[in-house]
Amino acid sequence: MLELKDVVVHYGVVPALKGISFRVEEGEIVTLIGANGAGKSTTLKAISGLLKLKEGSITYQGGSISGKGAHMVVRQGISQVPEGRGIFANLTVEENLSLGAYTRKDKSKINENLKNVYERFPRLQERRKQVGGTLSGGEQQMLAIGRALMATPKLLLLDEPSMGLAPLVVREIFKIIREINKMGTTILLVEQNARMALSVAGRGYVLETGQIISEGSASELRGNEEVKKAYLGH
Amino acid sequence: MDMFFQQLVNGLTVGSLYALIALGYTMVYGILKIINFAHGDILMIGTFIGLVLVTKFHLAFVPALLVAMLITAIMGILVERIAYRPVRTADKLIALLSALGVSIFLVNFAQLVWGTATHPFPANIGGDPIILGEVHIGILQIWALGVSLLLMAGLHLFVNHTQMGVAMRATSYNVDYARLMGINVDNIISVTFAIGSGLAAAAGILIGVYYDAVYPVMGYSAGLKAFTAAVLGGIGSIPGAMLGGLLLGVLENEGAAYLSAGYKDAIAFALLIIILLIKPTGLMGRNEQQKV
Ligand SMILES: Nc1ncnc2c1ncn2[C@@H]1O[C@H](COP(=O)(O)OP(=O)(O)O)[C@@H](O)[C@H]1O
Numbered sequence A: 001m002l003e004l005k006d007v008v009v010h011y012g013v014v015p016a017l018k019g020i021s022f023r024v025e026e027g028e029i030v031t032l033i034g035a036n037g038a039g040k041s042t043t044l045k046a047i048s049g050l051l052k053l054k055e056g057s058i059t060y061q062g063g064s065i066s067g068k069g070a071h072m073v074v075r076q077g078i079s080q081v082p083e084g085r086g087i088f089a090n091l092t093v094e095e096n097l098s099l100g101a102y103t104r105k106d107k108s109k110i111n112e113n114l115k116n117v118y119e120r121f122p123r124l125q126e127r128r129k130q131v132g133g134t135l136s137g138g139e140q141q142m143l144a145i146g147r148a149l150m151a152t153p154k155l156l157l158l159d160e161p162s163m164g165l166a167p168l169v170v171r172e173i174f175k176i177i178r179e180i181n182k183m184g185t186t187i188l189l190v191e192q193n194a195r196m197a198l199s200v201a202g203r204g205y206v207l208e209t210g211q212i213i214s215e216g217s218a219s220e221l222r223g224n225e226e227v228k229k230a231y232l233g234h
Numbered sequence B: 001m002d003m004f005f006q007q008l009v010n011g012l013t014v015g016s017l018y019a020l021i022a023l024g025y026t027m028v029y030g031i032l033k034i035i036n037f038a039h040g041d042i043l044m045i046g047t048f049i050g051l052v053l054v055t056k057f058h059l060a061f062v063p064a065l066l067v068a069m070l071i072t073a074i075m076g077i078l079v080e081r082i083a084y085r086p087v088r089t090a091d092k093l094i095a096l097l098s099a100l101g102v103s104i105f106l107v108n109f110a111q112l113v114w115g116t117a118t119h120p121f122p123a124n125i126g127g128d129p130i131i132l133g134e135v136h137i138g139i140l141q142i143w144a145l146g147v148s149l150l151l152m153a154g155l156h157l158f159v160n161h162t163q164m165g166v167a168m169r170a171t172s173y174n175v176d177y178a179r180l181m182g183i184n185v186d187n188i189i190s191v192t193f194a195i196g197s198g199l200a201a202a203a204g205i206l207i208g209v210y211y212d213a214v215y216p217v218m219g220y221s222a223g224l225k226a227f228t229a230a231v232l233g234g235i236g237s238i239p240g241a242m243l244g245g246l247l248l249g250v251l252e253n254e255g256a257a258y259l260s261a262g263y264k265d266a267i268a269f270a271l272l273i274i275i276l277l278i279k280p281t282g283l284m285g286r287n288e289q290q291k292v
């Protein structure tokens, strides 16, 4: 469904991705794990079109999406929940959600999606007139995920959804991620919390200073000594 | 007390015009984080367009105002395309220089076409003033206040109750997050310049009519005051620009009446400095957002 080939991304002259390749198949949850500064967010931004590639290619459903602007990539069915959630703190919950469906024109589908989001996250419905900035961290993450779902994405890119959340909330978020995937959305999950990520993902890649240093099924990675030492803390 | 109310009316009149102009500064800043230093000169060109429509094309005041707003809006889009878009990712200093270039160009263009003299603005607006006790509200004041408030109400509706308006506020909050929603930020920027420039044309024409004077450097003083108002209200904030404009107009006029007319401009800038010392983000400003 998604394939990166030898992707190189620079910030100015500083390389952040030094030629990474990986793929995500339809229906999967694939995780990209790695320490802070490894290049995980850069990878997602390159896919969603926020960053330009210096070299390499990204293909999605058989067509190239490298070089397409971010606002065009969303239209192809790729939605990103950015690191730090990326909600519009100055807009109400309702306005945030409506922007999630910005690319959609069919009113009935939008209303159906909104109903589904409110069913999944009743807290958001209660707070629909509140501005995003007044929500708790967990609610903001739910808003960010709900907003992405408003576009009915085929591929969902999640950038550290566990960041800054209490363990109980993290568990809830991961349960939701699994449910979203069961409903047919493919997921590329970026995490520092490798343990959580490998518990929901089928496969994973390990990123270190802009390069992929290992890959495998989640259980393989969980058993990998290097991964254990560096990312699972034992 | 009558003097107080008279100056309040006068202050609200000029203040509403400051507010209209300040909106252009604040909306552009909100999204691009640059000060459009050519904004006052766009206002000036818009005023001349209005003048030409009235004197040469014999349009009535309201149609002339609307057509001038439309033409100036298109000019605003072009200015952004030509002068700002190519340097958008460059250092902010480059954009500033580009803005100064546009400013110099527009003033010289006006001087070439219309000369350096001051033109009267024969708007043919007649009517009786409203007299409340000792307070006089002139017909031109009613027009200035009425048109400004109407335009601001329209902008408020647009920004809060249309999808494009919500997208505009989202883009002003964070450009990258907005792009992830599928918002074409280039289009939003064009619309922002169009609205800001159209409002500036309206304000310029109302100022031209109010003072019966149109001249090529009229944008400097109007622009400076409006910029002050925008910073006062919190640059980037739309309600802030409205509040800042009205507040500046009122305080300036009351100050001139009770202290000395000579201090009028000094009051504006003293106020600005005081507010910025107490609240650097302005009255309704918010702290800068982090980028993705
Ligand atoms: N906007 C930027 N400008 C310059 N360097 C950046 C920028 N964003 C990230 N980097 C650098 O690129 C590298 C990868 O960053 P990032 O993709 O954010 O890592 P991760 O998400 O894995 O923590 C880091 O060394 C980081 O310092």
Ligand SMILES: [Mg+2]
Residues within 6 Å of the ligand: A037, A040, A041, A042, A083, A160
């Ligand atoms: Mg990151």
